[in-house]
Amino acid sequence: MMTQTAQAPKLADDKFRMIRDLIYEMSGMYFGDGKKYLMESRLARRLGACGLKTYDEYYYFIKYDPGRAQEINRLFDEVTINETSFFRNPPQLDAFAKKILPGIVAEKEQKNTRNLRIWSAACSSGEEPYSLGIYVLESLKFSLPKWKVEIHASDLSEEILQKAKTGLYGDNSLRNTTPTYRSRYFVQANGKYAIRDEVKQLVQFQQINLSDKLKMRSMRGMDVIFCRNVLIYFDMESKKQVIAHLYDSLNPGGYLFIGHSESLHGVSKAFKLVHFPKAMVYQKA
Numbered sequence: 001m002m003t004q005t006a007q008a009p010k011l012a013d014d015k016f017r018m019i020r021d022l023i024y025e026m027s028g029m030y031f032g033d034g035k036k037y038l039m040e041s042r043l044a045r046r047l048g049a050c051g052l053k054t055y056d057e058y059y060y061f062i063k064y065d066p067g068r069a070q071e072i073n074r075l076f077d078e079v080t081i082n083e084t085s086f087f088r089n090p091p092q093l094d095a096f097a098k099k100i101l102p103g104i105v106a107e108k109e110q111k112n113t114r115n116l117r118i119w120s121a122a123c124s125s126g127e128e129p130y131s132l133g134i135y136v137l138e139s140l141k142f143s144l145p146k147w148k149v150e151i152h153a154s155d156l157s158e159e160i161l162q163k164a165k166t167g168l169y170g171d172n173s174l175r176n177t178t179p180t181y182r183s184r185y186f187v188q189a190n191g192k193y194a195i196r197d198e199v200k201q202l203v204q205f206q207q208i209n210l211s212d213k214l215k216m217r218s219m220r221g222m223d224v225i226f227c228r229n230v231l232i233y234f235d236m237e238s239k240k241q242v243i244a245h246l247y248d249s250l251n252p253g254g255y256l257f258i259g260h261s262e263s264l265h266g267v268s269k270a271f272k273l274v275h276f277p278k279a280m281v282y283q284k285a
């Protein structure tokens with residue numbers, strides 16, 4: 001990533017609003033006025049990388065230039081916040097591993113339909129979908145070959161998806177990972193932890209913008225969706241749209257996890273709220 005140059009231009013309020021409104025239109029992410037200085041340093045890096053001198057030029061470039069798609073992706077890489085870790089928010093993961101997953105598995109065993117479709121929508125660097133993969137392996141154990149397991153993982157940022165695909169992590173990413181899981185599902189080399197292939201091969205990564213209606217409609221038949229810690233960057237209107245799409249993506253009775261500090265209050269009444277110890281999960285009726 002490039003560092004900011006000393007002569008980085010100041011971002012005037014009106015230019016900040018033009019660009020943040022454009023980012024909002026393209027991604028649903030909304031940056032309030034308090035985020036102007038954070039945006040200034042990030043946009044200055046993109047200006048430098050594109051060889052442009054003013055934010056006006058940059059705005060017209062990403063809005064109209066026929067070759068803008070690649071730069072829009074770089075801009076998304078720059079402005080997204082990718083904080084995550086393995087087994088983030090243990091009570092939610094416990095609800096998934098101890099209650100929801102065994103319930104789905106038992107029901108499907110009974111119906112003799114052994115397919116499992118899980119989606120980590122806004123997966124960042126992959127810790128979330130790989131954590132889910134670990135729990136699937138723990139749950140299915142030796143019956144795994146009888147199952148068709150698909151863990152779909154998507155994010156807006158191409159750069160973060162590249163990192164996710166490598167499956168290589170530092171200590172900080174594993175701060176909630178037990179010693180047993182560290183040794184069972186990771187190989188340690190050169191101070192890094194590499195996720196083992198048996199987990200890696202369960203997860204398929206692709207770029208999906210949660211505001212892209214067409215791509216969202218292509219995701220169907222999910223048993224469980226994790227869409228955690230991303231709706232906080234969206235305004236109410238975009239949240240409503242995203243949640244309506246996620247509802248359609250779920251099978252009847254399917255479960256939706258959002259971040260523990262997020263809520264669907266005022267966003268959707270379509271889900272039933274299911275309570276677990278220290279965690280709440282939304283279920284499609």
Ligand SMILES: C[S@@+](CC[C@H](N)C(=O)[O-])C[C@H]1O[C@@H](n2cnc3c(N)ncnc32)[C@H](O)[C@@H]1O
Binds near residue numbers: 080085122123154
């Ligand atoms: C804070 S991380 C959350 C990662 C993970 N879900 C977790 O809870 O640990 C938020 C992620 O949302 C992604 N994101 C932001 N806007 C998005 C959008 N419009 N579509 C898809 N992903 C988006 C960011 O790139 C970032 O990786």
